[in-house]
Amino acid sequence: MQIAPLSPHDPTELGGYELLGRIGHGGMGQVYLGESPGGEPAAVKVIKPSVVDSETRQRFAQEVEILKTIWGARIAALLDADPEADRPWLATEYIEGLDLSRHVASHGPLPSLLTASLGATLAEALATVHKQGLLHRDLKPANVLLGPNGPKIIDFGLAVFAESSVSLTAPNTVVGTPSCMPPEQANGEKPLTPAVDVYALGAVLLFAASGHLPYQAANIHVLFHQVTDPAKAPDLSGVPDELVPLLTAMLAHQAQDRPALDDVVKQCRAVIEAQGFKVAQARRRLTSHTAAPPQILDSLLPPAEAPTVPLSPAGEPEAGATAEPPTTGTGTETTHVLPPTGPDRTPTLVDHPGPQPEAAGARGPAQKPPSAPTADTGRTQAPLPAPGPPARSRGGRPRHSAQARITAQRLREAYAASATF
Incomplete structure (x- = not known):
């Protein structure tokens, strides 16, 4: 998820x-x-002052009441x-x-599994x-977030609340995203049925x-015509x-x-099992494949002042001094540094499970594992060498030379200069 710094006009x-930054x-x-x-992250949605009036407040209050009734592990x-x-x-789980739209744009379509x-x-x-x-009525790729614990659906409130009361919906108004909207919703038919979410989910999976x-x-008019024309079949190329x-x-x-959602689950299971996987295995592979490197939220917080630790001529903290984490900057100013993140992270293998490696010693001396092709790039990945123990001084502490400290300082300054926040 992209996070931008607060502007001078944003509340804190x-x-x-x-408030730490802008999400969207x-x-x-x-x-x-x-x-x-207590330190719990949240997505905080705020209505713009320019649109706050009695009707907006009524709509917003109804959205809150609807969100109170929605629960589930994927919500x-x-x-x-x-x-x-x-x-x-209102504040929701962060x-x-x-989201699925940005993930596909950065990493390409998902394999069928x-x-x-x-x-x-x-x-x-x-x-x-x-x-x-309840119905979602506005499911689309941007409303599916690919989190570290699996996908979750967002933005129920506006879609459900927009059609939940005739008094709050303008006549002849169609609410939703046309590119993922079923024909009956595009035609303004009411009441809508669960089949609208089945169609939208099909668009998301496509x-x-x-x-x-x-x-x-x-x-937009051509798009609505395509959606509502029974003779115009959806484009399934590339599926x-x-x-x-x-x-x-x-x-x-x-x-x-359209099938019921229970039938959709069964057919998805059949596709997974036909490839030799259990559903739980496929779920774990999906999460591993789509999980983004975690943001360090500390980098968005105001820097905390810390006492300066005096160093001895040898570069070690003096006796009785408390060591602090390394930071960049001068004086009492500190800067938290974000690690590099982005689309160049290592992809996850999603092909069929191969034979398990034999036990150590079964085939004689241990052999270096071969490089493995990645699922979405076809490139090979060289195995990483096993990390060795850090160099130690005679006193048992990690040894850091003066040159190493200078090099580390320069690297931190370079990362700080190129970091997003």
Whole structure:
């Protein structure tokens, strides 16, 4: 997830949450990365002052009430909210990771095994939501976050709340994302059924497997015409053969022709098991493949002042002095440094499980393992050498020469200069 620094006009605190950076924004609000007094990260959504009025507050309050009713392991949970504040806000669980749209843009489409795992996971999550009497109605790649514990669905509130009351929805208004919207929703039909989320999930899985959506057009009117035209079939180019029957059914023009979510889970399981995997194995591979390197939230916090540790001429802390973590800067100013992150992280193997290595000594001397091709690049990865013990001085402490300290200092300054925050 991209995090931008706060601007001079942004608040620094809301409802007890310290705001650390910007996560995203929309037409009505801004989303910040916040931290509770106890250190819990949260995504804090704030309505823009320019659009705060009685109707907006009513809509926002209804969104909060709807979010209170949604629960599930794959749903970003509501933490707190205050729709009556001068700047109405709500805080939800913060999920560290890219959304599906950004992940595919950076790393390419998912293999069929991982797409099927994603489908089973999200279909099961949506089925739980439907049992609570709610629909998402705006599921799309940007609303699926790929966190360190697996994918989670976000942004229920605005979509559900936008159509939950006639008094809050303008006549002849269609709410949702056209490129993932089923024909009945694009035509403004009401009431909508769970089949709208089945269609949208099909569009999400199509995007995950191929990198494109069912219909594409530069003009919004042309796009709506494509979606609502029964003679215009969705574009399934680039989809692996084993997923074509499932996505064809999920993207059926008529709602009654789409499978139920339970059937989607079963068909996704069949795709996974046909490749020799258990569903739990595929889930773990999906998480390993999509998890982004963790951000260091400390880097967004104001630097804490720490006492200077005097050093002896030999470069060791003097007796009785307390060693502090190394920082860049001068005087009492400290700078926390982010490690390099981005799309060049090591991909995860997703091919069939091979034979297990034999026990040590079964084939004589240990052999160096061969390089393995990665799933999404085809390149080989040389095995990393085993790390050896750090050099030690006679006193038993790690040995750091003066030149090593100078080199480390320069590296930290270089990283600090190129860091995002």
